[in-house]
Amino acid sequence: MARPRPDRADGIQPPVRSAGAARHSDDPAVGPARHLGAPRRLPAWLKIGTAVVSVLLVGVLAFGAYWVIRLQGNISKASLSAGSSKTEGAVNDSNDRMQILILGSDTRDGKNAQYGTADDSTGYGHSDVMMLMDISADNKRVNVVSFPRDLLVDIPKCTDQKTKTVYPAQKNVMINAAMSEAGIGCAVDTVNKITGLEIDHFMMADFNAVKELSNAVGGVDVCISDPVYDPDSKLRLPKGTSKVQGEQALAFVRTRHAFGDGGDLGRVQAQQSFLSSLTRKIKADGTLTNPSRMLGIADAITKNLTIDDGLASIPTLLTVGNRLKDIDVGKVAFVAVPTVPAAADPNRLQLAEPGASQLFAAMRKNVDLTDPTATPGGSADPSASPAPAPAETAPAYDKTLQPVAVANGSGVPARTQEILQSLTAGGFTQLAQLAAKPVATTGVYYGAGFADVAADVAALLGIPASQVLPAAGVTGVQVYLGSDLVGGTATGDAQVALPPDIVNQTAGDTVCQQANPELITR
Structure with a gap:
């Protein structure tokens, strides 16, 4: 016959609580939960695995912190x-x-x-x-x-x-x-x-x-x-x-x-x-x-x-x-x-035009120099349909006879040749260069009778119509470049001409250097 446990409740009085249960509640009437009992020990393999993972995690964090601090301190x-x-x-x-x-x-x-x-x-x-x-x-x-x-x-x-x-x-x-x-x-x-x-x-x-x-x-x-x-x-x-x-x-x-x-x-x-x-x-x-x-x-x-x-x-x-x-x-x-040998000193170099201006214009337009026909930012999409060409109306004048002057106040000397090249490509051949003081805003100024020519020049160079203005004392058309056009696109979406050999090599090319004959040893 089984002996009754001395701490078992008799149904009238609350059970006697163990010290362990007392720690879980301040209410003396609350007895021990059924799931409380002797804690189960973790298996030894789990303890070891947890310790190893913890050590590795701390090591990785310490290693990463060390290298970040070291590299940052180098700079x-x-x-x-x-x-x-x-x-x-x-x-x-x-x-x-x-x-x-x-x-x-x-x-x-x-x-x-x-x-x-x-x-x-x-x-x-x-x-x-x-x-x-x-x-x-x-x-x-x-x-x-x-x-x-x-x-x-x-x-x-x-x-x-x-x-x-x-x-x-x-x-x-x-x-x-x-x-x-x-x-x-x-x-x-x-x-x-x-x-x-x-x-x-x-x-x-x-x-x-x-x-x-x-x-x-x-x-x-x-x-x-x-x-x-x-x-x-x-x-x-x-x-x-x-x-x-x-x-x-x-x-x-x-x-x-x-x-x-x-x-x-x-x-x-x-x-x-x-x-x-x-x-x-x-x-x-x-x-x-x-x-x-x-x-x-x-x-x-x-x-x-x-x-x-x-x-x-x-x-x-x-x-x-x-x-x-x-x-x-x-x-x-x-x-x-x-570049070409400098006029001021043949032992030095100066920018070769129009090649240098063409290169810088291509860079401003984000052209792929290995494939100038590709769209900026990636390769051209062969499946894309070409945009319809805008209808062109022949001007009521001969472009080759219209005087157009370029004054470069942009602060970037190379822009002069780029603009002259764009005008030449657009059919204007009576071109001149003028001295210019720095200005902030580009303008196209025209004399009496040249409003239509000025409008065509501005459209060719991508200059807004609001910046085309009549000016007393101007003969023909004058393009006065300002700093606002420095990073702009002078020829709209027209393809930039580039020298055919502008790329010396790609990283995929293996190139042997030509030795200087004076330093060749035998």
Whole structure:
């Protein structure tokens, strides 16, 4: 016969509560819940698994935090501008068209002291490399446009954003000196002035960045037509393909005499070939999708990198890098700004017209330089029906006899040739250029009897009818360009003409550099 439990309720008095149950309620009348009882122990394997997962999670978080702090601490920052005003809003780093000015500094400070004294790079230093990287909004193509260091340009008035020192505008100055006084922002302002674009970001690396990056990827393949030795840069390479890294990689991109005729254009082509090969290697090795390799490259780059405030965060840099990982190497176009020997100094270069203006107009219109017939932002849709051509009415005058003058007050000298080219293509051949003061608003002015001609000129250039005005003292038609047309499209939706050889190579091309005959060794 089973013995009754001494604490069992008799139906009249409330049951006696255990100490464990008392902890669950302040009401003494509430008895223990039926499910309460001795706690069940977790299996040992579950305890161990939970501990391991916890340790791994903490380790991953600590590892990620370490690298973010380390990489962020590597970065140096500088202002994007040297005083110029920006008319465009900030870009979305993930899906807007983005333009980044890439600079290679010749500074001899710190780890770069072995390449010369501080006197060899005055002020903020000079830019041995200047390339404008233009990433399309759809992340399907990249244009990389090189500006030779010996190119003579007009540098605008610039203000050092650290010291607030104002430096006056300069004429016919080598473009590599644009940042030497007022800083990197002055180089950005100078390229904006030349091209009519508004650059979104910049990245500037020093000598050491090339060495460490080439080491991080295990070397970069380069090709040369003949064995060469340059005593200045110490570049020594045999004929054919070689793998360069460290000091030899730096010598390859720095040499001024080893390629072509020993001038700056041979150097630009060698730098483009180096970057093409580097792009192919990174893509082939799967580096952009390999976190371990990416961290090594990011560490090598950020230790030697100066960037603008808008780009100066690790998440932003990773976002930009992620945009490049799936681009077809055949859609990474390397271009050199068209140049000719300068009239003021045959040892220097000046922009070649109309090629330079055509290139800058194409860039403002977001043209795919590898396929100028494609629609901006991506490839042309072959299934799309062409828009019907507007009906044209023949003008009641002979275009070839109408006097049209162009006065460029936009602040962008290259716009003059672009406008003249557009007018010529539109049938106007009696053209002239006038001196102009800077103005904000573009206008088309006409004399008595030329209202219809002025209207046709404005329509050709995409200038609103409200800006076509009669003016006493004007003979014929005068197009006065203002800064409002700098980033605009002068010829509406008309296709931009481009020199047929504007693209030097794509990242998919393997190009051997022609050795300078004077430095070939046997």
